[in-house]
Amino acid sequence: MNDIQFSDCTKACMSCSLACTSCANACLKEENLEMMRECIQRCLDCADICQLCARMQQKESPFVKEICELCAKACEYCADECSQHEHQHCQQCADACRECAAEC
Amino acid sequence: MNDIQFSDCTKACMSCSLACTSCANACLKEENLEMMRECIQRCLDCADICQLCARMQQKESPFVKEICELCAKACEYCADECSQHEHQHCQQCADACRECAAEC
């Protein structure tokens, strides 16, 4: 990795966005797909919001505070669902969401 | 940071996308703004393409190869411009672009 330093919050948002994208994708391939509906939907939402949140921080947007608050909510909401599933990708995604919510 | 592992290419795309966003934002505040027109435009393009590229990798998209090739081109194109400016953000962005182009 290069030398650019991002804030812990930006890094948490980046990681969470990609973890959620990855989890939604993995959920779509699970045998018990019926049980994963809610998880997929929350992951897709959270991925988009975290992605915007990381970007807004780099832009020093005047709306960083609002988007961070929304991001924390979306992360908690996603973690609540992901943490109920035993798949490793869900557990890892729940961890990424909790960390991102804490940073935001 | 949590335990989720992303590939070196995904990490390079994430970093490059945010470095480009950050560089465009910093360029907009420079005194010699006239000279930064091209840099801002290339950074904004590169930021969007890298962001999509990282996401497509997490989705295991069948179009990963095509988007990676396009991403490498956009990174080289952005680095060619950024590397000509002495601002630290431009030099760091050029490095991030070169690394991302190499990974892609």
Place this chain on the structure above:
Amino acid sequence: MNDIQFSDCTKACMSCSLACTSCANACLKEENLEMMRECIQRCLDCADICQLCARMQQKESPFVKEICELCAKACEYCADECSQHEHQHCQQCADACRECAAEC
């Protein structure tokens, strides 16, 4: 709607991106979810690529040609799957994809 004019291609990309997002969301709620796995995945891919394609056109990016070619491929690929499902959202999404592919 206001007076700003977008090109037919930009409008087709916008519409297709949102139709794909909407179709993926509706698929997630269908009873025969097992059969919709592939459709959801292709719609999510196509939504992201179309969204970028519309944006790159507005930016007059030097990479418009490449992203349009990729967009046309993703649209055809999504339409091939969507058109096989009888749900109205799938049929409408397939139409939006075919139109976007033609414009690109």
Place this chain on the structure above:
Amino acid sequence: MNDIQFSDCTKACMSCSLACTSCANACLKEENLEMMRECIQRCLDCADICQLCARMQQKESPFVKEICELCAKACEYCADECSQHEHQHCQQCADACRECAAEC
């Protein structure tokens, strides 16, 4: 255009996102670039937020209300700046922002 119907709010968000992207791009080419710094920055912010807002509506996200409120704020903030510039792209962008703010 195909037969898919989007809500007036979704259409306003789509149009505004692309109008802002287009305006930022046109501003970067203006002679009086010094005066356009703030306009470019606000347009780039507004473009990203409107794009997310349109998408969240198609996903029937539980966070639609929050993102719409944020979107309305970003649109007003962008319109306040754009409306002060005589360039046609700025005036059209200001109109798109005001309309999007009203719909949201």
